[in-house]
Amino acid sequence: MLAMRHKTEILTTLFFFIIVISLFPLGVGIDKGLLQKMAPGVAWIAALLASMLALERLFASDYEDGTLEQMLLSPQPLFIIVLAKVLAHWLLTGLPLVLIAPLVGLQYHLNIDTIVMMMLSLLLGTPILSLLGAIGAALTLGLRGGGILISLLVLPLYIPVLIYGAGAVADSMLSHNNVESYLLLLSGFLILTLVLTPWATAAALRIASE
Amino acid sequence: MLAMRHKTEILTTLFFFIIVISLFPLGVGIDKGLLQKMAPGVAWIAALLASMLALERLFASDYEDGTLEQMLLSPQPLFIIVLAKVLAHWLLTGLPLVLIAPLVGLQYHLNIDTIVMMMLSLLLGTPILSLLGAIGAALTLGLRGGGILISLLVLPLYIPVLIYGAGAVADSMLSHNNVESYLLLLSGFLILTLVLTPWATAAALRIASE
Amino acid sequence: MSINWFKYAAPSNFYPLAGKLVSWFMVIAFVLAVVGLYWGFFKTPDVLSEQKEYYRIIFIHVAAAWMSMWLYGMLVFWALVGLVFNTRLSYMFASAIAPTGALFTIIGLWTGAFWGQPSWGTWWDWDPRMTSFLILLFLYVGYMALQSAIDDSRRADKAAAILAMVGMVMVPVIYYSVNCPNPAECSSLHQESSTQQIEPNIKIAMFLMVISFWSYAFGVICMRVRNIILQREKHTRWVQDLEEINHG
């Protein structure tokens, strides 16, 4: 809702990804084979971290400035508002990564098939991250050490997404056998979270605002 | 100063590291040789990211609740206060990583020499991250998109630390030839930042509070 | 004849001067670019060492690479002047330089990538020079991002100036670390300055292109400074009295 206004922020996120992704060759070495093998993992971990980085402030400013109270009292159903917030979060953290995937491909010497698969898996997977993360963000509202506490809650939930997402990409580099099943799993997971998590988040928000 | 109270927070950071470090084998695969090669880079990138994650709130709460004004008006020299803040930041993000290094070693099949070197390089390098990061945190106080903006400003500055730090560890796995020169470079860099950055941070804080 | 330089430190005096300079610089840039490109395409050999036609990217690539580094130096210089003497105009210069510098960096990276494809067989590699160039781009982008994130221009100027200076202190460290982390194993795809042995005609074309880029940069910077002046001083008398405001 709000975050859409800030196109510059999306740009900033894009650059953030470029930097994080450039860090790995610097830290790990520039061996071509090594880079290729790492690529899916790195892209996915960048997705996880960016998603998590932005989580802490997802509801925090609403909580601090009283907007959250207004949302709770709004006649609009709370889960719609939550969905709008999640969408904004995804537009800021997920979408840029999907867009930047070809560049990752270049930097890590991937071929076109793999790049397409990476974009696809990110497109399916990153919304799940935003949806799951929102629960963590709502639960930790107003607690101290929020940022790190969130990661503790949320990262374990992210792991399946990471495994399927990175798995799909890695598989497309080697055999292509199981690519569809990975993607199907991701889609199923996406639908599941899309249906369930907004309610959980809404409930957590009501509890936090007491 | 303040952050020291929260021993629980240090624990949380420890868990954060363990999770991030465990994510990589999940995302990349469990090939032993590959893991060994990646280990230094991964540990160092985890250090970078943890340091960065915590940066956003380094001065933010002081800024919002007016404590920053009190600090600026305090008869204590501002750079001392800044140093205390940086120390707290390091205790929360740098120290736990040094402590957890042996565990990384185990997960990535490293030998003892390498583990010791990893701890040493982290011990020298992570304070640099905190010191440099504080500048970014001070510059972006109260701006929108703070978290990601900080990373944009700070990550490029982190790169030399990453290169020397990971380089030292990687070198100790192979040849041992240049280990000392890496460590010397890190120490020199640490002294340089220790002397210069508190002033820059203090100046940035004064500007931010206008 | 002596010119009172300090007179032009006031935005109201600099504005009309810059207006005149813009058109001059632009004309020079255009003419030299045409001549330089002509020279580069028709007066130079078709093959340089093993490379064929595509080596001609050099005229843009090298000139852009140099510009991007020089401009960062200039940016830091003006930021420093601003911090020390607290003159508004120097901050304006610094912020006007940044987009042009970033543009040249991107051109350098882009043309480099296009060159790398035929000659090294890859768009991108973690060659030290490329890496440090990428970091330079990050420094530019960071500067611009910080400045655009702050609404209050006074704070934006000073904060960005501090960032630029920190960046400057870090540049040698970054350069050294990327370039030669390990003295024993320094290697690079870029051959060290093979410019020396290059054919004289290539040198001439390159020289022309560099001058052309310089004056393009000056022209654009002057233009941008004029815009910034108008934006920031719009409440002052002299801006409201300007003819182009009242008629345009």
Add this chain to the structure above:
Amino acid sequence: MSLQAHQLACRRGDRLLFENVSFQVNDGELLLIEGHNGCGKTTLLKTLATLRYPDDGYVSWQGEPILKLADEFRSELTWLGHHNAIKLDLTAMENLKIACFLNDLVVTDDEVLNALEAMGLYGYEDLPVRSLSQGQKRRTSLAYLLLTQCKLWILDEPFSALDVKAVDFLQRVISQHIEKGGMVILTTHQEVALTSGSINRLNLVA
């Protein structure tokens, strides 16, 4: 129509703030809640607005418990708390529009502009709220009162940070709402001459 509190009790931590608080607010009435710092005024207001559960007793709206009515009750309610509920990065204009959007209120730009102007923010409507003064921020959030169509207003210290003229204006806004048959429940520590029809006072401590 009426809002009734039945034997309300609230506790915070181990501390019992109040118990057996009962009252009724009818059309065209104003209820002023009084008491020293920390006696539980804000807590009471939050309970009335369904932002917390009472520890005992219940609140009813037209005879029905508000927690059962839920959204039906909330759509009749305008709440302004201690906090301004405005986004510092957005302009006053945008903030008001979001408030209206959240409350399903369809307004034109002109109406929003007029509300801001009436609140003395003419010329400030396009600045990010961060660069307004404390009082101007408060005014921004209060401007919503000029737009809302809700029947019941619950206001927690609405006069804080306002200057004398703005206090005066807000008072008239409240009076008009009461005269049109609305209900207002508010707290304030300032001695404000509320000139409305029927004022009830509830002292939480006594």
Add this chain to the structure above:
Amino acid sequence: MSLQAHQLACRRGDRLLFENVSFQVNDGELLLIEGHNGCGKTTLLKTLATLRYPDDGYVSWQGEPILKLADEFRSELTWLGHHNAIKLDLTAMENLKIACFLNDLVVTDDEVLNALEAMGLYGYEDLPVRSLSQGQKRRTSLAYLLLTQCKLWILDEPFSALDVKAVDFLQRVISQHIEKGGMVILTTHQEVALTSGSINRLNLVA
């Protein structure tokens, strides 16, 4: 001793807030700064406290410009802004101790406790400030005034959120400081009967 403002001018963005503001505050004097919301009171106070640079003119303390004296001037200054400058996660006790530490003030636990008690926070000193009411938070930050030894107090709307009794108490604290030869500069929108020796009023708008 005296604080003098010489031809001060301040602008925010493109807006000129005030110019040619000059005044002097001597020992045992109180200066009340008045003006409508957004006229620049907070900006003026921040300028006096070296938290911002004036756009024109300067401020001097005992004849020396305050920007030159820097820490020497700051050590004579107690500043309380709009914000409470307290950490919500810490207790009232800890917050006060940190304030004292930052200001190089050596105090015993008993002194801190007494200050809190005088401010009506007896029994709340060991709760995290997050769970205090708005007024109690304000009281926590004001309790520092009972401990500080500084000569010059600059207070931005100190009475906001306080109940009648607390306003009364704070007023007496200010009067006592003035009687002992201190200086106070403050703003407030509430009509508070400041019963101190010599009160000057500065209306920023006029």
